[in-house]
Amino acid sequence: MTARPDTVADRATICFRHAYGQPPVGRWAAPGRVNLIGEHTDYNDGFVLPFALPLRTVVAATPQQTGSWTVCSELTGETVGFGVDEVTRPGRVTGWAAYVAGVVWALREAGHPVPGARLAIASDVPLGAGLSSSAALEAAVLAALVDLGGLALTAEQQPRLAQRAENHYVGAPTGIMDQSAAIRCRTGHALFLDCRTEQVEHIPFDLDGAGLAILVIDSRAPHRHADGEYAARRASCEKAAALLDVPALRDVPAAGLDDALARLPDDEIRRRVRHVVTEDQRVLDTVALLRDGQVRQIGPLLTASHASMRDDFAITVPEVDTAVEAALAAGALGARMTGGGFGGCVLALVEADQSDRVGAAVTAAYAARGFTTPTLCTATPAAGATRLD
Numbered sequence: 001m002t003a004r005p006d007t008v009a010d011r012a013t014i015c016f017r018h019a020y021g022q023p024p025v026g027r028w029a030a031p032g033r034v035n036l037i038g039e040h041t042d043y044n045d046g047f048v049l050p051f052a053l054p055l056r057t058v059v060a061a062t063p064q065q066t067g068s069w070t071v072c073s074e075l076t077g078e079t080v081g082f083g084v085d086e087v088t089r090p091g092r093v094t095g096w097a098a099y100v101a102g103v104v105w106a107l108r109e110a111g112h113p114v115p116g117a118r119l120a121i122a123s124d125v126p127l128g129a130g131l132s133s134s135a136a137l138e139a140a141v142l143a144a145l146v147d148l149g150g151l152a153l154t155a156e157q158q159p160r161l162a163q164r165a166e167n168h169y170v171g172a173p174t175g176i177m178d179q180s181a182a183i184r185c186r187t188g189h190a191l192f193l194d195c196r197t198e199q200v201e202h203i204p205f206d207l208d209g210a211g212l213a214i215l216v217i218d219s220r221a222p223h224r225h226a227d228g229e230y231a232a233r234r235a236s237c238e239k240a241a242a243l244l245d246v247p248a249l250r251d252v253p254a255a256g257l258d259d260a261l262a263r264l265p266d267d268e269i270r271r272r273v274r275h276v277v278t279e280d281q282r283v284l285d286t287v288a289l290l291r292d293g294q295v296r297q298i299g300p301l302l303t304a305s306h307a308s309m310r311d312d313f314a315i316t317v318p319e320v321d322t323a324v325e326a327a328l329a330a331g332a333l334g335a336r337m338t339g340g341g342f343g344g345c346v347l348a349l350v351e352a353d354q355s356d357r358v359g360a361a362v363t364a365a366y367a368a369r370g371f372t373t374p375t376l377c378t379a380t381p382a383a384g385a386t387r388l389d
């Protein structure tokens with residue numbers, strides 16, 4: 001693969017100039033994320049611990065007076081236009097531009113006077129890898145429109161709005177983790193988010209200082225929420241909460257898990273509940289270790305999270321299980337699938353000087369099973385959405 005000569009921000013400007021024949025007034029960036037731990041807990045009002053990746057989506061933009069929006073994508077080469085009619089009701093713009101129209105719709109619905117705009121998008125966040133490219137796009141567009149319009153919307157208020165765009169305009173029933181990570185993360189920190197109160201604590205996550213690295217392995221198994229499995233897991237959790245007569249599974253304490261399980265009608269729903277309740281506890285335990293500077297010690301919690309996703313929540317696939325097993329066999333301190341599941345990425349906590357060796361072991365295990373070669377990179381915690389210039 002030939003490296004592209006420009007940064008993603010340069011590419012957004014080039015795309016903008018190509019489409020509109022002039023430079024943008026500004027550029028805004030928002031990152032993809034990995035989730036260190038806390039999977040499928042966000043829509044159960046629980047806890048998550050993502051961090052932002054250095055891979056970003058950049059939106060170059062200029063206001064336009066006409067009360068309409070035009071957006072071009074470097075990736076597809078398309079330019080899509082829409083007006084007020086298309087953002088009075090969800091669903092009238094489809095495909096990738098729905099994420100942009102959805103943000104305009106959500107802003108307008110919340111009563112904000114959204115400025116018309118010309119936008120151009122370029123991204124380094126791979127699509128379909130479970131690194132939250134859609135939230136990065138929503139967050140970058142939102143940051144641009146908030147600034148261009150001088151809208152009164154704080155960083156604390158923005159994730160819920162971006163989530164509304166995704167849930168109601170695009171139609172994907174996600175929780176609030178990805179949008180919160182794209183907007184609220186800080187360099188060098190993981191974001192400990194209480195998804196009920198939206199309170200955050202920025203937890204120092206100093207991998208370098210501990211001599212460690214996070215290896216991110218793209219399983220290359222296609223990652224899709226659209227196949228209905230994500231929605232099915234969410235529906236099971238909501239049904240279980242109703243059966244247990246609690247507002248959300250977050251309200252089942254780990255100490256009361258056995259009692260709660262005994263009140264549920266079948267083994268499948270019991271396993272779903274056990275994943276969510278134990279996963280919330282693993283997030284709290286991970287945070288306690290990190291607050292205490294014990295980064296190396298979080299490994300077993302990561303691995304236990306994977307086992308729970310595989311055995312109880314049933315959201316892993318052979319590629320991600322193979323990557324986790326091979327990484328652990330090669331000496332990773334812990335490893336787990338990250339994101340919604342059914343493909344996507346695996347993260348492995350490794351000694352910094354062992355990263356290449358663990359990556360090679362995963363690649364060899366893939367070759368032995370005839371899987372598509374995985375792609376590998378290491379990740380350090382980066383910043384949330386920001387204006388570049």
Ligand code: GAF
Pocket residue numbers: 035038039040041042043132174175176177178339340341
């Ligand atoms: C996806 C969703 F978008 C998140 O809200 C979250 O539920 C995650 O899957 C699973 O933890 O990324």
